[in-house]
Structures are given as C-alpha cells and as structure tokens.
Amino acid sequence: MKKYDAIVIGAGHNGLTNAAYLAKAGLDVLVVEKNPYIGGATVSRELHEGWKYSNCSYVCSLLRPEIARDLELPRHGLQVQPYGGGVTFCRNGDHFLYYEDHERLYREIARHSKRDANAYDRYGADVIKQTRLIRPFLLRTPPDPSSFKPRDLMELRHLAKAFMELGEEGLADTLRFWTMSIGDYLDGYFETDVVKAHLAGSGIIGTALGVYSPGTAYVLLHHYMGDVDGNVGAWGFARGGMGAIANALAASLQSYGGEIRCAAEVTQIMVRNGKTTGVALANGDEVQADIVVSNLDPKRTFLNIMAESDLPADVVRKARNFKIRGSSGKLNIALDGLPTFNGLENVDTSMIGEMHFSDSLAHMERAYDDWKDETWSKEPYLDMLIPTQYDPTMAPPGKHMMTVFVQYAPPTIDGRDWTDEDRDNFGKTVIDTIANYSPNFKELILHAEVRSPRELENEVGLTEGNIFMGELTFDQLLFNRPFPGYAQYRGPVKGMYMCSSGTHPGGGVMAAPGANAAREILRDLKHPNIVPGAYADD
C-alpha cells in the first residue's frame, strides 16, 4: 500500500486546513475521515428534503482571512456575508434591538437607558483594545514559558512587549478582563438588564460556565476577535451553510494534490520505536506515513487512538485532566414560512441576525445552575438565527431554515446518559421558549433536528459535544493549550502532531490551529514556511 508523507486524522476545517498547507508545500497528504462526509462540525447536511442545515457550527467570523485568501477559498466557492444586528426579547413584552449602525444603536439603547447608550462607546473601545492585543497572536505558535530555547525566549519577549505597551493601568485592565466574569465586567458599564443580557451571551456560548463565573469575559473576547471583511467582532453566514467552508477547503486541498478518504475511521495511531508510522483503520487497513496529524481533540487523540504504552505518563494524565465540557445543544428546524415575533411586527427581521430570549444576567445564570445540577436549562439561553433570510440556497423558495444554539445542555442527565426521551423533551423546552415570543412558530415547523451533547459527540466526535474541543478557560489557553509543555502542536511521539481546536488559539471555525500546526510541521521538515502571518491591525 502507498505510503504518504503525512496523514491527517479528521476532515474538520482544521484538518483540511492543515492538510491543504502540507499539500501546498509539496507533501503527499491523505486526510482520513470517520464519517461518510467531510467537514466535521463545519458541515451542511440535508436532513430534510430540500433543506440544508448548518447542523453544528452555524455562523462565521473567526475564520482567519489570511488563510481564506491564501488557500483561495473564495475561488473554491466560499462566500461569506456579514449579518447585522440582533434582538433580545424581554418577558415584559419589550425587546432590545442591536443595530450595526452606531447612531441607531445609540437610540435603541437610549430607549432603555441614556447612560447605557453612552457607556456602550466606552465598552466597545475597551473590548476592541483587548481584541487588538490577542489578534496578532492567533497565527503564532505560543512560547513555552518554562523553556530556555532562543525561539521561546524571543516569542515570550514578543508577548511580554505587547502587554507592556498597554501601560500599568492598561495591563491591569487586561489582566482583569482575562480573569473576570462577563457579568461583573458588564456591571461596570451598564445598568439595564436586557442590554447586559444581550451582550453577555458571547461570554458563555460553548462554555460550561455561567455569566458570573470568572473567566467568561475572555470567552466573550474569543467571540469578538474575529472579523468579516476587517470589521472586528462582526459575524456572517457562509452561503450554502457552514459546509461551504469545508467544501472550499477540500477543493483547495485537492487542487494541491491532497487526498481525502471518507468513511475511514482511525482506530490507532501506530507507533514504532518512538516514531509514528501511520494509522490503523476500523476496516483493518493500515496506512503508512512518517507524519500523523490528529485533528481530534486531545482526549480522543491520547486516550482513544493512541496506546497508553506509547505515551509518556504525564501526557495521559494531562489528557485525562483536560477539561472538555458538554454545555450546549442544537436545534435545526425546517420552517414552512418566516415566523412573526411579538413586538417585531413592523420590523424587517432581515435586519436582525441573532435572536435571544434571556432578558437578564440572573436569567442566564439560573440556566447555568440547571446545568450544574446535571439537567438541561428549563429556561435556556438561545442563539437563534434564520440564515435563509439572506441565503436562498438553504431552503426552497418561501421556506426557511432556523438554527438554534442552546445553552445549557449537560453531557449527562443526573449521572446517566441522555435518552431519546430526554432529547425530545429538551427539544420541546427550546421550541416552547421560542413559541413564547412567536405566535405562529410551532405551526410552521416542518422538521426539527434536536441534537443533545450525545448526538454531537457520536456523530461529529466532539467529546461531550463541546464546540471548542476544550474549555476556553485561562488554564487551557495559549501555552497551556492543550496542556503545558505541548502547546506547540508537536505530540509526545516523533512525527505526531496536533491541529485541532484543542490547540492554540482554540475553537470556533478559525482554521488557525490547522495552519499553525502546518507551520511547525514544515519547520521540522526544514521546509520553507508558507503559512501566512496575521495581517497587521494598525
């Protein structure tokens, strides 16, 4: 059987990105994928005839523009359109509309509080300050603080310099921001519950923490540090659903001569004499390669497809202690028409990207309390969008597709696995929540796919259904991601690498981990670097 230069395990967006760069550099690359389709969690699936569901990830902002351009994703069919605005519905019948237009947003916040409307400028500036600090590091390999290698010391110096330039108070504000809860942070700017609730969502999405848990302000930053066409913090839709990103990456990979093999589950990364030799597949095949890159999360990589005997003890321990928490679920709904929403009868909802139904921080925090008690939130936080308002390719004309991200859904229910009944009740909770604000919503439902953490794990391979492949808490960021000592994409075995969202800079459809890992692999091969650095944020 043919021996490849490199095998990438998992055709998610990071695996494809990694493989595309390796192929572009001239390596003979094979991507092996467990599912019969590519994309991992960056996927569009037709689960109801005529409808395409972005049934895992659903919106796009973090995808590094440097990579999209470099791998010619637009030429390979990717179109990303920003969406404006959002709304949070209040239980008292009012709502808060978020506009992209600064003046209009001011007036809408001022309707709730003039003070808040003005404070929003300060908030916006302060958050952008933080994104400017972090963005240049997304396409860099984190330094190892316990190392004395010149490269690490240089990179540490670079990191320290960026922090020192903030000044004493600016640095303190940054350290505070990175360690505070989003609730406490927002309390320092705003007085209106619904304004805080609307903004706080970004602090908890995908995270097993509540709005008052320290560390959630950073999670907000993670959702703000992307951009669409240079607008930092903006989000958009990929035309045709998130699968369009994976398809474009695959086309790019193939244009460089890379191969993809679907329905090929890896059961083992083969190691001989401390070196990887290839992978063993579920069908018994073995594929040889000197380089094996895992796009699985660190737990699955080290605990499932590698033998404990091939690994140093500390890696096994660290993989066990790596925190991947299932905290979210997902509903994908085919609709017979566009639902109407209470209070928005005269509003053009295509002005509104995301819709939320939690009108206070306490409301959101109680949803988290349910999760801690190992049950899904009785009044969940929802991030709901109707991409078909923008995208004609995802549903038949006049029909619509709705994507609902749900927080919180625990990995297990009262210590046992999810059952189908649990899943259906969970779906019902979500649908009822939306129906409280949309009178005709229920009757428009033609089909609904309900995904609890169980489905997300089983189908996509996200441990516990965690969308980031590891909590974005400070103990698992930068040089701590996935674990201290292994944050530079190299595994503990020669020839073995990691490129998943479980590595720096973390989850979301960003493609940075895949690209960064490729840079390190090429470095080890003494191949000139072809992976781009970040655009300057001037």
Add this chain to the structure above:
Amino acid sequence: MTDSSSRYDVIVIGAGHNGLICASYLAKAGRKVLILESLDQAGGCAATREFSAGFSVSACAQWLYQLSPDISSDLHLERHGLAYAARELNTIALAADGRSHLKRNGTQLSGPGLTDDDARNFSNLNSQLLRFVKVLDNAFKQRPPKLVDSDWQDKLSLTKLGLDMKRLGKEDMNELLRVGLINIYDLLNEHLDNELLKGALSLDAVLGTHMGPRSPNTVFTYLYRLLGEHYGYSGPALLSGGMGTLGSALGKAAQSLGVDIRTNSAVTQIDTEGERCCGVTLDSGETLTAPVVASNADPKSTFRKLLGYRKLEAGFARRIELNRAKGNVAKLHLALDDVPAFTGLPDNEHGARLLISPTMKYVERAFNHCKYGEMSTEPVMDISIPSLHDPSLAPDGKHVLSALVSYMPSHLQGGWNDRARAKAEQLALNTLAKYAPDIHDKVLASEFLSPADIEAHFGNYGGHWHHGEISLDQIMMMRPVPGCTQYATPVSGLYLCGAGTHPGGGLLGLPGRNAAQEILRQSK
C-alpha cells in the same frame, strides 16, 4: 477643639489587627503613632462578644489558623497575653448519614469511607500545593510589584517571583500556572474520590468569598487558606477567652511600643489640605492632624465614606465603586444548656472543627442562592463549641456554640431585617439539627449576625472577610484597584493598611506589616 500641633507622625484609622500591626511596626521604627478606634476595644474582628448573659463567643473570626508567625514573634504577642485554649484541633467533616464522619488530624485523614488511595492522593496533593504556597508566601510578604512603571524594587520582586517559579521545576511550574486559574471542584475531582472529603476541602476554598467550588480561581483561594499550614498550623486553634484575646494582645503589643490607642473614637472624615491628607475628624467634632494617615478601613469605606469621592479623580473613584466585596458569611451564636449530641460523633470529638459541607454539590447549591441575593436554604456551616476547651466562655456546665454560616448574602434581596434574620437563623438551626437532632432542646439563647450586622458593627463593607473579593482580578497588582496597589493612595499622605490591600484578609496580618514598610520607605 483643634489639635494644631501635630503630635503624631501617623494616625491609623481602626484598631483591627492590621491597623494594630501596621501601627506597631511604625512605632518600632520610631514613629509616633495614634490609632483611632470606633469601638470600645482594640481588635476589630478579632473580638469576643458576650451575646447573652454569661455566654461569650468570638464575635466574628472564630479560628486562628494563619496569623503570620513572623508578626506574632516580632510583636511578642504571647508576652502580651496571647494564650491558646486549644491548638492543632482536628477537623471533622460531618457525614449526612451520621456514621461515616471523616477526621483530619494535621495531614492525617481517617474515617470509615476513606480509601488508601484517597489518603495517599490527598497527602501528595497537599504537599504539592504547599510548594505552591511557599512561592505565594514570598510574594505576599512584600508590596505587589508594578509591572510596567516598575522601580528597582519592583523589578527585584518580579525577578524573585520568577526565580521562585522556576525553582519549582518544569512540572510544578506548569501545574501552578494551570491550577492557579482553575476551580477547586476540578482539582479535587482530578485527585480524590471521597465526596465528603472533597466537600470539606472545597469549603475551605470558598468560605468567606462570593464563589462556589465550581467558580474558576477557587484553587487560588484554597492556596490562600493553606498559608496557615505553610506557617505551621496543623489545625485551627482557639484562643483562651476567644478571639478578643488576640485583639487585646495586639493592642498591648502596640501600646508597649509606644502607640497611643483611643477607643470610642470614630473617625468620620479624613481631612485634606490642598492635595494632601492632613489628619482626621472624629465624631465628636475633634480634629487631629498628622502628616500620614493609614486607613485600616476597607477601600470602599475609606474612599467613599471617610475621604469622599469628591477628593479623588472620577476614574479612580469608579474603580473603587466597582471593587467587589459581597460578604456571605453569617455568624450563629448559641447559648446551650449542654453539649449537643452530634449523631455518630464520639463525645471527645465535639471540640473539633465541625463542618457541614457533605459534598461539593451541596456547597455549590448553597452558593447558587447568593448570586441572586437569596439565602441558602441548606447552608454550609463551620462549627465550633469553644466552651469545651475554654470553660470561661459559659457558666458552669453550660456551653456556647459558634458557627460560620454561609451563604447568607450581604446584599439580601429585600434587605436584612428581623424577619430575614429569624428566617436565616431557622435555616441554620434546621441544618444543624440534621446532624445534632437535640440541638433545639439545648438552646437557651441565640444570636444571628448577618453580614449586614457584621458590617454595621465592625464597619467592613459587605461584611466581607477580606474587605474585597479574593478573585484573580482583585489580587496582587490589581488589589484593591489599580492606582493604589502599593498601599499609597492618590491622595499623598493617605495609605491603606487593611485586608482590602495585598495580600488580603483572614487574620494574616501581612497587609498591615507591608503597609508599614511602605510608609517607612516613602517617609524616609
């Protein structure tokens, strides 16, 4: 009445332990110091209180477990009357089933449900954490360094901190960088299985804070608590005569060094002349002048009440206003006819530190309430029956029970009033009764102090143990807020010396000593 000739070099506001310690170190260096105290005795939260005729308890803090031994010996506290009723007490985690209670004697664990694995893993974890605490302790013993506008001394401290970290070795250093940021829930789950043990340890991490076991950064608060063990306390201690003995010993130590202490003298205002602090005004209207004023009051009380925000720039005032200090620990004091019988607990163990925190989940649930300004329906409790060691606290044959009850939020929805207090006391008693069913029959008199009551009496904002949350965004060079992290404040001549400053509260005494060093350095 104006005292125009400034007889004092330094006026210290508040004779709490940090105020007394700060004053003592200043006096040792030859400064003439006056302490002004609103209460009728020195000691602040280190106080003994007769809550019912003949029955006394430690009014606020009840265990001594982390007073810096350096300070204790520098100030010769034992010579000034510090005497122990009991030391190195056992801690007993009460099991809900009334049978499998877990005992901790130093680092030794014993109990029916305990496996050898857990005992060994606990011991390993504890030694690793103590190595981390050593690094922290070095950083705690001096002012927190500035990172950007740093002088040579800051650079030295940073270098030392860096070296201490490196000296831990690669594995330990990496682990410290990791666990310093995570929650106690995860850490304990990584190492231990026994739920009762984990519940009890998690209580140590969260007691006195506005956090639950699953709140990130509770490993840091646990390390903070472990300082005591690092200092050699292999169990909590009780003082003869209650915690007031510490207050009075510190008072006597200060006086022996020449410090003047005026009790019943509440400072109502910190006075300024131009941009400088020049003294204080008392509730009597009397003004006292001194070139330096050190406030042992918490930052919010100091700047908002005593100085007034109008004497500060608004951005700094905003930082103070946003400083979080939500106290959640109430005190329950019971006068008892006899020692209550805790189910399954041998008679000779009733004098130990008794904990009601059966699982981490229980603690977490207790915490949930306080986020919404509600009281825990099933509170966690840290119980002491000090009269078993110190008969002077109660009439012959009678006893007192003192318990820390959490979470009882200072910012209770609807506010604290008699009804709320009665309800909270009932919740605490009912919880207690699950472990000591005869408790209701033994109670002769009772008192419940909510955090609001503690604030009203002792003046610490929010009734908070640490005068400000010990969270990662409010420690070290962020404590209490940027702009006054090195004890000096934006008002020249005004310093902070209380628990709200680095490193924090808990009868540690370091803020007072560090502040004194900084005052001496700047007024050389």
Add this chain to the structure above:
Amino acid sequence: MTDTAPANPGTAPRVLHTPFHSRTKVANKMERWEVWQGYNTAACYTDVELEYFAIRSNTGVFDLSPMVKYRIQGADAADYVDRLLTRNIRKLGTDRVAYVAICNDAGNVIDDGTLFRFADNEFRLCTQEHVLDWLLWSAEGFDVTVYDETADVAALAVQGPTSCQTLRRMGLDGLQELKPFGMAHYELEGIPLMVSRTGFTGDLGYELWLAPEHAETVWDRVFANTRQRTVRPIGSHALDLARIEAGFIAAGVDFVPAEQIVRNGRGRSPLELGLEWLVDFSKPVFNGRQALLQQRDKGPRYRLAKLSVEGNKPAEHAFIYCRGREVGTVTSAAWCPSAKSNFALASIKTPYGRERDPLKAEIYYMRELHWTRTMAKCEIVNEPVFNPPRRLQTPAPDA
C-alpha cells in the same frame, strides 16, 4: 428583569428631527442632509460659499439643537463641575458662559464644550459628544443630578456682523450691551428665550435657547423682515469653514474623545491641544490633575500648532515635516476666504513645532485625475488668522 410593562416600548426612531425641522426642510433647497448626533441636519441649504459669507458679512443662522446638552443641578453642583472640569468654575458668575475641557484621569480630553451658569448650583453643559456615562460616574459622592436635556431645548445660532441688529429688530432690546460669554433672558411674545453671546464662528454672534414647542415661531421671527438685510440659514459645511478660520478645535477631528480611544497614546491632553489656559492647577483636585501635573513637568508629547501654509492648496490630512523628519499631521485645514490665508491646525510631536522650526506640509491635490504633491512651507502663527474686533466689542457694533 421585571414582569411589569415596559416604560418605553417599541422601537427607536430611525432618524431624529430637530424642533426646527418643518422650517429647515423648506429652507434646504439642496436637500443635502447629514446626520449629527442622530438628527437630520442640513449640510448645505443653498451654497456653501454664500452661507459662509452670510456668517462673515451678514447674519448666518444655524440649527444648533442636536448639540448635546446636560442639566446639572443640586446642592453640590458647583463643587461637582469644579471637580469635573479643568477650569476654575468658582470664578464663573451667574449668567455667564465658559469654554471648558473635560478630562479623564489620564489627562486626556474626553470632550470640550461650554458651561452655562444659571444660578449658584444650576448649570448647563453643552458638549460635542455624549458624555453622560462619565458625568454620572463623576457624580458619585456629590449631591447633584445630571440629565440629558438635549431634546428639551431647541437652540439656534445667529452669527455674523449683523447678528445683533437682526436680533434687536426681532425685539431683543438692549442686546448690544451683552458682553461676550454673557447670557440674557428675554420674553418674546410670551416665549421665554435665553440668549448667550457665544458661537462657533469666531465672529460676533449669539445663540438662542428655547423650549422646542416655540422653535418654529422663533425661527419665523428671526427670518421676518429680512428683505433689506441678508439673513441666511447656514449648513454644517459653512460653519466648519468658519470654525477652522477661527482656529477652534472639533472633537473627532482635532482630537479623539478619550473614552473612545482604542490605541495607546492617541489621547490628547489640554496641554497638547493649546488649551493649557483652561487648566487651573491651583485647584487641589479635578479629573486629570495628577496626570496633567506630570505632563506639565515632563513636557507634553504634542502641540497643536496653528499654521499659515504657503500657497493656496488646503493642507487637509497632510504630513508635517521638519528638516526631512516627519513630525506630525494636519487635523483641520482650509483656505480661509475672509483671512485670505491658507490655514491649518496640526498636531506636532514635541519638541518640534517651535516658532522657528522650518515646517513643511506634504500636500496632495488632484486636478483632472492627476495627483500632484507639493511641499508647502508652514509658518507657525500664534493668533487665529481671523479675529475681528467686533467679536469682542461691547456694545456690539452695528455692522
């Protein structure tokens, strides 16, 4: 989190109209609107040049209503503004107005504006930007209420050499006696009207302040009987030209409001904007004092220079060089039709920008799609290039 009915349900208006809208809509022949603080305002009613010369030789009328206005009152109001602003407010009499700067703790200017004193403890603060958040944080510890009264007050600037005459003819008797930065209270046909001798044109001029419901009546009165004398509504473009000619700075143009700054070092202190005369260090405390003291001792990082630029090409956005070294950029520039001067404001790194420094502006201009670059000599001038005596004369001259 309340289940009660919302106080103000529905959606925010798409655009706001000033109280003069029914009149400005008719007057705006060019239909060139722009949005100013959410309000639709005329950029140009007829012709920028005509409007500009109305200001300089007749009377120009500008709808000032969107100007952000805050009411400050309460027992501590005077102490409050004294701590809020860098200027010494104790010297400001009742019915007087002061030009002021608001700084943050870092000493950077959050905004500049005008402070009107109605009584010992009652003020109006007019600003270019929304600053309520900072005003309220600054109010912690003071017995004071601060609220946004922008929509409650209509304002009309009446500016130019014949402005006093125009207003007197309208019935504001004795207005010629009003001193610069003074306020006078009138009743016009039962309409209470406050008039201040203030403006943004550097010329003789007044501002009228009134309740919105009387806006149309007052507008009509200003424009009544103006056949012999030109009274022209002016748009923001003409006003901006007059503003630059007078050497006045604008927020977001000549400095970035401090609370909106993202990049380190982009803030500007009053000392760096030529506003040191607004800073009274003898006050023991005011926002920004400690940082400004430090800056005064160390020397400011920038100075805002007034430049007379060689030639007649406006130096908009030009880089400034000194002996081949890039030392700053132009923030505002225009050919000034009255001063017949090519004038610019430039933020220049210290120590450059001293009087004798040989500064040059790198100016690009395009003619028929052809770009030309010139290096124009710049001369530092200490006084505004346009500053007519009538601006400060009392009684106000007739023309």
